[in-house]
Amino acid sequence: MKRLFPVFVVLFVASNVSAGLLTDEDPDAPKWEEEVPQLPEFPREANLREFYVSATTPHRYFIDGTSLSVGKDGVVRYTLVVRTRGGVTNITFEGMRCATGQYKIYATGRADGTWAVARRSEWRPITDKPTYRHHAALAHDFFCPIGNPIATPEEGREALRLGKHPSVN
Template structure:
């Protein structure tokens, strides 16, 4: 016959009681939406992807040539000059860096656009353009106007990728507040040849 000592039985009963108590504390969340279940538990997964929610972009003032900060794009081979209007640079609550870029060809042609880039996804979007002689921004009406497009690092004149990689992003995060982005652009701006 097996004999149980008093201490062994008490320890077993305590363990059984603790297990039952813990099992009773578990909630199943039945009938509760997943978001409410997470909110009520207070648990936040720091590694969970957070959905991107873009804020409304307000168009900036038109760029002035005297304000433009030039930057180099390695693949441009002197066919184009690139510059950013520092007054247009902003970093939104959505972590989108928005800026006006001015691209001038060696023949004098000029493209001006107001764009946004996302460091976390390495994507860009064009909000508006400024055709030659236009008195105001023209909102992007293209098929991809509402889409974020992956930046290309190897395509010719990959200026957006250059801005992201060299000035606006630190890995997958924004490199800082607009003042810092402007300071970095100015610090590495190509020197203009003197007369």
């Protein structure tokens, strides 16, 4: 008689691990809870701080220094302005969760200077791929040095002024 039980257990555990149902997290640790962010004022040209992404990108990237904040939930929030070589400007209000290596778009900017709340606001992994290289640059070089969030908005603004966080080699 063949035993099927061990195979079933292995398949059950493997499928639950891939579904994120089994984790190594401490079940007694307090659960992370995201703060409800307030939309910032629409960015002004005088408050934009350009940051370097890569030599191969044709776009220019800016952070509105006045929108930069660090929540009690550990999320660094900021307004990102991307200008393409063709003259298109994209504006988003985003959050970056350094502890998990994720970002989230809360709202997009409209041409009339108002915000449109994002229809699909979900945490996405920060990847170092050409299309999303700016998130990797922001995380590594400015807002999540050594994997930890900056402590204050001033620390982030200083990193942007210097061209990278002082703790990044």
